[in-house]
Amino acid sequence: METVKYLVRRFAFLVLVVFAAGTLNFFLPRLTGQDPIRSRLLDEMKNGASFASGISDLVKVYDEKFGLDLPLWHQYLNYLGDMSRLDLGQSFTSYPRTVAQLIGDALPWTVGLLTVTTLVSFALGSLLGALVGWPKSPAWIRAIAPPVFTLAAIPYYLLGLAMLWLFAFELHWLPGSGGYRIGTIPSHTWKFAFDVLQHSVLPALSIILSSVGFWALSMRSMMVGITSQDYVAMAEAKGLTNRTILVRYGLRNVMLPQITALALELGYVVSGTILVEVVFTYPGIGLLLFNSIKLADFPVIQGIVFTLIVSLAVATLILDLALPFLDPRIRRRA
Amino acid sequence: MSGRWIAGLNQAGMVVAFAVGIGLSSLVPSYADDPPLADVARQDTLIVGSWAENAWKDPTLYNPFAIGSSLVTGQGSVWEGLAYWNAFKDETIFWQASGYEYNDDFTQLTIHLRPEVKWSDGQPFTAQDVVFTMQSLIDLNGKVRFSKDLANITKSVEATDDHTVVIKMKAPAPRYFFNFFTWKWNAGAFPIVPKHIFEGQDFATFTNYDLQKKWPITTGPFNVVASNAQQKIFDTRDDWWASVSGLNHPLAFKREVFLAAGTDQTVRSQMVVNGDIDITVLAPAAAISVIQQTPDVTFHSGRKPPYGYEDTYTQQLFVPTQTAPFNSADLRWAISYYLDRKQIVSVAWMDTTTPAPVPYPDFAGLKKYTDSIPDLLGKYNTNEYNPAKGDERMKAAGYTKNADGMWADASGKQLKLQIAGWDEWDATGEIVVEQLRRAGIEATYSDPPDAADQLARAQYTSVIADGAQGAFRDPYEALVPFTCARTDPSGVRVVGGNKTQWCNADFDALVDQMALIDPSNEAALMPLYRKAMEIWLPDLPSIPTFEWMHNIAMVTKYWDCWPTVDGKLGEYVNEQPRILGFGLVLHNLCRAGSN
């Protein structure tokens, strides 16, 4: 019964988050007071034009198409209706392409980049943090720790900018922009996969370098907490080897909080990735969002923000629900 | 046990990573379903970087009239025009059409088509296609682009035989062919679409894209073989009508890759230096830097300043002339005197442009007119930097300097100029603001995303930096944006509208007379132009600043015969890849090192 109640409450919260985010999402862009469709049509004709007398009629046609001629509350209701049906609508600037199509084209790039970098930096960082926090680790590990921690203090995109300059412009080692070599077409070949890999090295590296330190730090502080516990002293007294103690009593106990932290930090990771993608013109969600903001393409902005928030909320929900099953202590408390 | 648990976690991580790696290719994109492409060597490929920084319209939309369609992103390469136009020599290059003539009072236009033109599916291109395209647009009356413009002035259109089209106009229109059928920049002209494909389709929604059917069917030299959000790829056809008939040599390259640049200047110039790209637009600093880094690049003016070619838009400061305090000609002249255009050109533009004395460019057709009024431009020197004269004009406008050294009106209110521009204006904006501040005018600069809209509605509060309506070949086009008929704060006549809302009946009468005169009739236009400028200059409705240049890097590693001043073929067109005239560049390109 308790569990059911908890599940219901947890799910209601998810709905609330999505609703709140969706509402902010709807009203914030409209605060700008811009007329995006007009601006688009006008920009397009900026490079010289004769007498395009029909533009207002055209704006009207577009406005009707997108429902922008309706009063704001009506637009909001329509929007809520669409969102509940997961219909993200159509892009202003890439009409008649739908927002779902645009996101669909960009999402795999971001998901790929994010998954790999998050896993790598999580694994590397946790390991490093655990070793640093463990009193009996070798000295060289303690020596590399401070510089790595320090990298955590530097924003992703600044690191990206510096690496772009060094590796792409000065040394010409790696491509500095795009998701794959220009002139090739995405295909299921090794050549293409290698190309993609090569293009993702710099963006991935800048994310990994600056987030390893983050994981290491949180791991370290938990590890320090663990080592002062009585059962560790007990284990030592029992004569267990260092390694065994580290793994059995140290890592095991801090892995779960660390995974919980991962769930909480996903939002931050996503935010950081947006700017990295812009720096490297990596064709993912971040670049799409950036360009859509520049062009005031409301449906795409809303679609992206909405998608990100929903997926983050769902990820957190899954983790919240899964943790009690993984960790007996939490189960007991609940 | 716990060790296994950790190992399991790592294993799971690796499995996920691997799955994502594999999944990337299957998850991806709708465009991965396109038919596979043949490999074409780099030396047979022309790679074009588009200027449209963020504006990549739907890549699967090849109907030029559909809602959401844009001609600037590669469609100019795919479609062909009845004629092209070279601003630098003021000459028309006939293409699908072989010529045209008007009747005596310019109410009827007869167009002759080349009989050898064929669609890419082998069907002949005929007068029926022209009539179908025009009539469909007229019937849609405002529902799609070009439609209203055409409907406003066209009385009837008919095919008298397979290769002759006769158009009757509602009023004399000596610029009808030039406006609608001569391809220049992106202005006003549109492609003729194949009747046998478009008939029965809704012009507003038909996409005209299906690679299996080899759509789009055009008369142009390419088949579209791929089209996605990053790039469009066009393969050269052997059976292109112009090469079969001998009008043009076969295209020098086998494939054109049209990129949605989206990359910033730094990356783009690196691509130029590496030869990864054959043509793209660069900002002044980037242009100068690529010249220093590689011998394999040239610009419109060759490898020396000003590098770019000038646009139809001459950069100006617009003020709402019907609103105080900008309704004072003294104030407008004061601002003009306070601008040190030489300094702007050298600091903000690195000498890649020149000051402009008049609100239109000095293309061959227009320069004759500007050159005919040296006395007027001497008396009203719009490019003069003279703070003393500026101060005089400020006093005449009722301003005095306050204790802070800033100009304030009789009530003590400090004059504020909020200058709005757009990204290309940023460097200039900061310098202009500084110059005005030093002269005692409190100025700020920003580039709001909807600057164009503010300008079109004349809803801006003080100054906006932008170009005038594009003027190409005769003073009528240059001056008509300053007429009362084009003022409309509601923004109905936006493009080519009167951005300053300035209105002068005498000036209008002169421009109205010019409207009825053949643009090539210099003798009749010249005296009217002079009289109009006698009104325009002293009142200075807009403040001319400098020419707007496009620095387009043309890489000579693989391709040559670019339209440069010192090139083999001279400056035959403006080389901007996003404009309609870019077709001429494609036609004329030759292999580097060949002749």
Added chain:
Amino acid sequence: MADATIANTTNEPRKASGSAVKEVLGYLRRNPALAWGIGLILLLVLFFVFATLQVSSFTEYRPLSVRPRLPPSLQYPLGTDTQGRNLLALNALGLLGTLSIGLGAGFIGVVVATLLAFIGAYFGGRIDAVIRLVVDIGLSIPTILLLVIIAIAFHGLTLWQMALVVSMTAWIRPTRIIRSQVLSLRERAYVEVARMSGMGGLEIILKELLPNLMPLIFANFVASITHAILASIGLEALGLGPADNPSLGTIIYRVILYQGIIQGLWWWWLAPIVLIILIFIALFLISVGLDELADPRLRTTS
């Protein structure tokens, strides 16, 4: 336990100033992270002082002030940019601007957070539930997305408006952390004692809880400064920064906008990046140091 000790030291009457300085220095020796962090901040202050002494006039941060494109020299130690700004003057003022945004937004953030945390704890029930819900929702939304949209809506901000925008998201995380600490302190024995001795709710908060929470609040202040500076530089680098006030992110935006990297003007972008990195490292070290202060278990030295 840890909190109690700190509370005691702060509540104790001041000793003679000489020994207090010695005590602080002694503590800093035991807490090298904090010492290094404070040292870096002093270095930044020194940089500003140097600029004040060296630059003939701070108005040289404006364009057209000096000859453009000069590499670093005795006269212009950080060189000049393409539009004739003295980069030493610009960077010094930019540093000031960025730190002002950070301090301003961080202050607003932490004050709002503390207030909300206490209001929640004091009133409990429905009000607390609402605060918790809002915080939880706020935490699930990537803040940069909100900030970008807000910054676009109010294009052309001043420095303080920028701080205000950034502070809009700076309070969320501190509220959560401080609130949970307040809740746990509320159950502690000494609060219980105070309550039984007849202290009112407000009195307990001011006299017992607040002093005990100071280290945590201060740590959150540092965290929200970091957050605010990070966000503001991100927005500025995207070209959404304050229009007329210098800030470090805006210098970087100009470098990108005017292709400073390919023009080979390394001094243009190096200085602001170094300054930004120094700021972040300093804040980071200080927060590590504060963690140790608040939680002595983390102390590495003994």
